[in-house]
Amino acid sequence: MTAIPRLNPYIALIIGVTAVSTGAIFARLADAPALVIAAYRVGLASLILLPIVWRKAKPELMMLSGSDIKLALLSGFFLALHFATWISSLDYTSIANSVVLAGTNPLWVGLLTPFIAKEGLKKGTIAGILVSVAGGMIIAAGDFTTSSDALFGDFLALTGGICAAIYLLLGRHLRSKLSLLAYIFLCYGSAAMILWGTVLYLGLPITGFDTRTITAFWALAIVPQLIGHTSYNWSLKWFSAGLIAVSLLGEPVGATILGYIIFDEGLTATKFIGGSLILSAICIAALSEKPSP
Numbered sequence: 001m002t003a004i005p006r007l008n009p010y011i012a013l014i015i016g017v018t019a020v021s022t023g024a025i026f027a028r029l030a031d032a033p034a035l036v037i038a039a040y041r042v043g044l045a046s047l048i049l050l051p052i053v054w055r056k057a058k059p060e061l062m063m064l065s066g067s068d069i070k071l072a073l074l075s076g077f078f079l080a081l082h083f084a085t086w087i088s089s090l091d092y093t094s095i096a097n098s099v100v101l102a103g104t105n106p107l108w109v110g111l112l113t114p115f116i117a118k119e120g121l122k123k124g125t126i127a128g129i130l131v132s133v134a135g136g137m138i139i140a141a142g143d144f145t146t147s148s149d150a151l152f153g154d155f156l157a158l159t160g161g162i163c164a165a166i167y168l169l170l171g172r173h174l175r176s177k178l179s180l181l182a183y184i185f186l187c188y189g190s191a192a193m194i195l196w197g198t199v200l201y202l203g204l205p206i207t208g209f210d211t212r213t214i215t216a217f218w219a220l221a222i223v224p225q226l227i228g229h230t231s232y233n234w235s236l237k238w239f240s241a242g243l244i245a246v247s248l249l250g251e252p253v254g255a256t257i258l259g260y261i262i263f264d265e266g267l268t269a270t271k272f273i274g275g276s277l278i279l280s281a282i283c284i285a286a287l288s289e290k291p292s293p
Contacts, residue, residue, distance in 0.1 A: 009235055016231030023224035024095045025258050027087045030216035033204050034091060037220070038083035039195035044221035046189045049181070057182040072174060076190025078167035084195065086160030092153025095259035100275045101157035107132050107281060108165035116169045128284040135277030138270055180233055188225070 030037045053061070064072075086102045107129050136158065167187070175183050199206060209217075 012231050013235050016228050016235065019228030019231065020224045021099075021228075021258065023220065023228070024090060024099050025262060026216045026219045026224070028090050028095065028259075028263065030209075030213045030220070032209055032213055032217075034088035035084055035195060035199050035202070036204050036206060037217070038080065038087050039192065039199045039206075040217040041083060041220040041225055042080070042188045043192040043196055044218060045225040046185065046192045048221065048226060049185045049188065053181055053185045057179060057185065060178055060182040061186070068174060068177070071170060072186040073190050073194075075167050075170040075174065076187055076192075077194055078163045078170065079187055080191040080194040080198075082160045082163035082167060083191070084198075085156045085163060089153040089156035089160065092149045093157065094150075094271070095263065096271055096275065097150070097154055098157040100278050101136065101154055102160040102164070104132055104136075104158065104161040104278060104281075105164040105168065108162045109168055112165055112169060116166070124284050128281040130281075131284060132278050132281035135274040135281060138274035138277065175233075180230070184230055184233060 027034075027037055027041075030040075032040075082102075086098065089098045089102070110126075111129055136154075171183070171187055174186065178186070
């Protein structure tokens, strides 16, 4: 029988939702290219994890096979692409649109599962996908009347959601073998190497940032990355994947509220209607799963 944890799992889930909701805010506050912001986010998180992993998970990492390492690198590539496209979207569209469209990854997990994990789609997932497409079209139509830049930002955010789904599906095999600590270090670390390699290759600026931007870099690494993402991964031990997916709906809600308070970003009718449809779609897809005992 599994021992009861000292920290209430519901509290951990709330902490995770709250922490991840700050990601778009900190990214918007950082005055740097999107790729640089993404590289610092996972890079600093990996550096923080390095001494802990060296002490507690080194034997696990040393026993990895060549195929596991390749899978980790591929998973990290899509995680890196997720951050690059999603953070880039914040330069073109609103925080509300960005987090709602990037947060559709549970639906894309369901859509891509038959091709990557060789599993069938459930009726609830299919219904959720159809509803989410309708919601995305409404949001895109509203931004098309505003500017083509906003529409491009929506496309980047949606691409970020798809990349996140592929990252999760590829990482499922490794997660079944490794502890939480070793797993997140491999994913964050490989994403960091890919992003930093790209940043250096493109010759993007990596120094000379002001205090606010540097603070935002560290905040991204600690709050949404280490606290938020790790809380979700830890909660999977106690909750079903369906409940975790439903809890992810708190991110766009929290980020939209923070965006309104900090950046005075309002909500148009199309954003409200389209966003509500997408959030409903994720609920439909997540609730179609049977909770794990």
